[in-house]
Amino acid sequence: MKKVMALIGFGMMMLSCGSSPRTSNELAVSNPIESSMDLTAVVNDKVPVTINPGRFTQDTVTYRLPRVVQGTYDISDFGAFVDDFKALDYDGKSLPVEKVDKNTWVITNATQLDKLTYWVNDSFDVESNPNYPNLFSPGGTNIEPNNYVLNLHGFIGYFDSLKNNQYTLDVVSPANFERTSALQKVAESASANGEKMTTSYFAPRYFDITDNPMMYGKLDVEEFMVGDIKIVLSVYSPNKKHTAESLKETMYKMMEAQKNYLGSINSTPRYDIYLYLSDGSAKAPKGFGALEHHTSTVVVLREWDSKESLAQSMVDVVSHEFFHIVTPLTVHSEDIHYFDYNTPTFSKHLWMYEGVTEYFAQHFQVYEGLVTPRDFFGTMDKKIDHASYFNDALSFTEMSENITEEPYAYNYVNVYQKGALIGMCMDILMREESDGTRSMLSLIKELSSKYGKDKPFEDDSIIDEISNMTYPSVAAFLQNHVVGSVPINYDEFFEKVGLYYEETKVATNYVQAANGLVMDRNKETEEMFFTDNVEDNSFWKEQGVQPGDKLVGINGFNISDMNIKFVVSQIFAWETGKEVDVTLDRNGETIEIKTTLTPAFTTSRTLVENPNATKKQIALRNAWLNQSENM
Structure with a gap:
């Protein structure tokens, strides 16, 4: 209750005081970092940003934008999009600044530092420009008259000496814009002429800045409840081909099924979906997919898709991202919990973070009756086929720990193929060993209860821990096929559930x-x-x-x-x-x-139910797929 009241008090302070100038007596180490962005002052497709940290007592400070952000497993170099970086003293004069690499600025005479100012270019319209990093679009940024995709890690940075500081953020925008964000809003005020709106937000730490994207502009927004979770769906369709309303029913049906599937796991009261639809033009984003956050996801898909095709893409993509509220957002290692945006170390367990998440995203559809068993079999069979294009004798833990380096980086996509198949095999083993009472999902729930979003596990210990929590067959599977490099014989697992291949x-x-x-x-x-x-x-x-x-x-x-x-x-x-x-x-x-x-x-070699399956095989299959004996 004290924490709640403190935040309420802070919000009231923001409402009454706004973003008044700081005095030189406010120490940076004990005050929130004040940041602001003005979407009404864009020049040459760039947004002005101001960072006011308070007074430093040391002579030199370092400011960075992220080199890597969580969930991308790739080098992003967001500092490459920054221009005209200035450090100003209390008289408005420039202080010495040295840019030591793409993302890092060192400011000297920092005891005189009042604020930083710089301009940020967006990533969407330079994706094909070799002078800029080739970012995954859902992790990027967009600046255009009618739409702003504000992945805040592309605009707001951090000081090395203030990594745990709170942040305030003021975003100035045209008053007629829709403004959606899961970041805590504490105040909103219109300009004297009513043409601009300043929205003020609060973030407990820099992680919350990077974890809460925003979308501003002429959007289509729908809000609806799925159980006790508020879903906010924000859609930008440049040519108005698709609307949030047209996707609402699909999203509701899907997320209701997901919530039923997850059962007691409920880690967020609100979930935001930001959908940007690319029209395919030269400066439109090309990287289709989504990037997860704790309580939201940014999605980039094709505007020219039919309503039915877009709806199916949203089911496949958003269901995966929503399941990330379980892992790694709830169950994760110290590498993720104490993430270093400049020189990160990577966890060994992409098989769980991405692979098991992708498995859940497919399995829940058959388990909750959204697709037929035959459709599900076909999906997993395609993953076997697609996995064959990658190195099948590569240790998944070794690949995961070195994912930004070759030859591991090339094999990253396999986490969505073989990684999901690892989840499937473990699910079948768990159900077989427990006579259908335990599963991959129940195992993740047990891990969620033991750890949770504020308590990471030790990266080198979790395999042994899972082995001790489960069965010798699961332990052997993990050692052979996840830690080790032994290819999986999927036919053995399909036989357990009475499936086989036939030519059709x-x-x-x-x-x-x-x-x-x-x-x-x-x-x-x-x-x-x-x-x-x-x-x-x-x-x-x-x-x-x-x-x-x-x-x-x-x-x-x-x-x-x-x-x-x-x-x-x-x-x-x-x-x-x-x-x-x-x-x-x-x-x-x-x-x-x-x-x-x-x-x-x-x-075609098709995976089908074996008419000669035993009662035991059929019972295991029914438990796996949530099917009745008569089906």
């Missing part, structure tokens, strides 16, 4: 078979020809097409006069019922095919 006929288009394209081109002659895959495409096989046949003409057009990519795109767009006229060259013989397109099929 599946629909395809007219350019693909199960193993790839049915056509290729000779790079020297530019001639197009049919590959061995043509024998696994029912349409072409029924027409008698053979591997090696050259494609000469389509519907009266000579292939040699057409761009190869255009030809493939045209055939890809063919639909059943269309009349086609195809000319081939087979060893000098001209062959003409005039026909009406019939559906094309290919054979």
